[in-house]
Amino acid sequence: MAKPPLNLPELKKQFGPSLPEVPPGGWQAAGDPDRLVATHCCFCGQQCGINLKVKDNKVVGFEPREDFPFNRGKLCPKGIKRYMQNEHPDRLLHPLRRTDAGFVQISWEEALQRTVDEIRRIQKAFGKDAFAVLSGVSLTNEKSYLMGKFARVAIQTSNLDYNGRLCMVSAGAGNKKAFGIDRAANSWEDIVLADVIMVTGANVSECAPITTDYIWRARDRGAKLIMIDPRITPLARTADLHIPVRPGGDAALMNGILHVMLQRGWVNREFIDSCTTGFEEVEKAVLAYTPEVAGKLSGVDPALIVRAAEMWGPAKSSFLLHARGIEHHTSGVDNVLSCINLVLATGRIGKPGCGYGTITGQGNGQGGREHGHKCDQLPGNRDIENPEHRRYIAEVWKIAESEMPHKGHTAEEIIQLMHSGEIRGLFSICFNPVVSLPDANFTKEAFNRLEHYSVVDFFLSETARHADIVLPGSLHEEDEGTTTSAEGRVIRIRKAVDPPGEARTDWHIILDIARRLGRGEYFDYSCPEDIFNELRVASRGGAADYYGITYEKIESSNGVFWPCPALDHPGTPRLFENHRFPTTDGRAHFQPVEYKPPAEETDEEYPIVLTTGRVVSQYLSGTQTRRIAGLVKQYPEPQVEMHPELAARLGVRSTDLVRVVTRRGEVTLHAMVVQSIRPDTIFIPYHWGDEKSANLLTIRALDPVSKIPEFKTCACRVEIAR
């Protein structure tokens, strides 16, 4: 007999957002869960609210969380399927050691002691910095903070960095330079109130799907939409203006738009004079970027630049959003600054409907870039080379300041030092560099040269295959903690189930290693909340101040926006109100930007531009989403997007196998012929490893300031594969 449908709104009214027990009448129709746990999606930076259904210590399903204000019940395909990891047959259930005959199961005692012995041996023979640590920001704030302290205080290496180096660092550097703080300037509610929205280098509908809803709500009010992307992404199809920029051309394009705005008098002189510095240099710099020049450098029709200025310049309210499309470049920081210049020139910031933000990528891409597992950073977004900041954190950590390591190398530089033999040992958690770093053949060689590598993961990732010791860690739903969403809202991640088999929560593993290294006294925590309370103190007075945020406060208000410097402070959804900026002089800082060509331009041998990115159903290096059937079905393997003109020139039809070749490597994949991409550019999503990895092709060129790799442009050629 068919089961009656659940009346969710009614149940919610009765039991609140977190239903602790089986409601009267049971949950039969929903698979009889014992309870619902109100938490968040483990994937992207939107951090949608989601209820996990739990039965017999297993996650058996999900429900949208109507009570969480950001997504109000909406989820994308990944959120809907995320619960399927918990029971996955590939879960790592025991510690493993690599032998010539493959991985063998070992005891925790052996796995942990072996790791500690190797850290000691390598550091004794080659110095402390010869052992490196790599971390990641799918981890909670608690674990991100813990990893920073663990590397500096337990392992005592300066060589610690994180996977946000491939993600948020160009935006972070630009934001700090211009605003003195690294966070989206507004909560997303201000998007809804904007009259014009400019989105550049962001495939919102596939990568920040719930943000689409905010943009559509603004569109319902009549807001205009400008999309800048070499591809007509799903959201771009609905835009008033789409500018198909050539990958790498953004700074020229933005300078061109500002050039026209200056000519037409569409800048806010009053705001510029009283609230900013540096505009004169910017004015001088953009003088040369006439629409014709800017159009030539960025590969677009000059008329589109004028049109964008006409839409953006005179508007009353506006919101500018960008993501990795402009940031994954050797000019990533400059591109970000060129966007900020466009916002500051109008003075449309710090007010309702007036905003700016980079769309944070990873689940905790925001919190994870504030609490000190970057090579140059201490908690609270403090500077590891600032004597005052070092003293403060040394005091919180109860170590001598002289013991605090100095700035270390960034993620890609660590790989290069592994390759050259200066770094001999590695401990990593929550990072899959063999798939996610550029020039994958080089990365693999670097891993093969390590004397020792220990990894914490819950699946055997492509990188973990290179490990000597594999430590089975915990999924998102197996631990308590907090994350910080793209909006800057600090939220609670709740534990739903225990790790399966012998797997352990990540923080227990880290604490155990710290103890075995003889540093246990510095890691005396009995639960994640203890770690959070220390983080609060460590962040106090820093640029990312969490001091006033407690677990209790997060729970009672469904999240708290940082900065929140005092217990009675309500948090800060909108930054820069009253046009005060947290810089040394209280002003926002314009920065002049010049167009610089990409590291590798096309030529006769490699005449086509290759750009890489994402599809909606897959997530990052794919270790999680490539294991979920429904998501695999939606997009089973990478395809090469190309324009019909290019396809005709090459004699390629859709679904033909093509070989894409760069100076680093080659891949053979099926072609997907689409009208929605520039004829001189191809696009390949990067979520696969081994012979399907887009990163076999990409270039190891880095932005000089942020050290982000240039994932978004290099030169390639395409051949039919027979």
Ligand SMILES: Nc1nc2c(c(=O)[nH]1)N[C@H]1C(S)=C(S)[C@@H](COP(=O)(O)OP(=O)(O)OC[C@H]3O[C@@H](n4cnc5c(=O)[nH]c(N)nc54)[C@H](O)[C@@H]3O)O[C@H]1N2
């Ligand atoms: N489905 C899904 N969602 C995700 C993720 C995922 O893996 N899958 N990952 C999350 C993470 S960590 C991140 S960082 C974000 C990334 O989110 P996005 O940055 O939105 O995603 P990408 O696909 O990397 O790139 C965005 C767009 O940049 C365009 N682009 C390429 N080159 C240029 C250029 O030179 N200029 C401009 N203006 N545009 C360019 C591409 O055509 C692409 O449409 O997504 C998050 N959300």
Ligand SMILES: Nc1nc2c(c(=O)[nH]1)N[C@H]1C(S)=C(S)[C@@H](COP(=O)(O)OP(=O)(O)OC[C@H]3O[C@@H](n4cnc5c(=O)[nH]c(N)nc54)[C@H](O)[C@@H]3O)O[C@H]1N2
């Ligand atoms: N060509 C190309 N390359 C790119 C990009 C691109 O656009 N183009 N984008 C870049 C960007 S923006 C990013 S963010 C990076 C991402 O690159 P990575 O950070 O390497 O990708 P992830 O898939 O997140 O890898 C995280 C690993 O940690 C594990 N993990 C996840 N959560 C947890 C946890 O809570 N605990 C533990 N112990 N393990 C966990 C996963 O199983 C996975 O193996 O890729 C970058 N690489």
Ligand code: SF4
């Ligand atoms: S938009 Fe992001 S956070 Fe929301 S359900 Fe999808 S992947 Fe999860």
Ligand SMILES: [Mo]
């Ligand atoms: Mo990212």
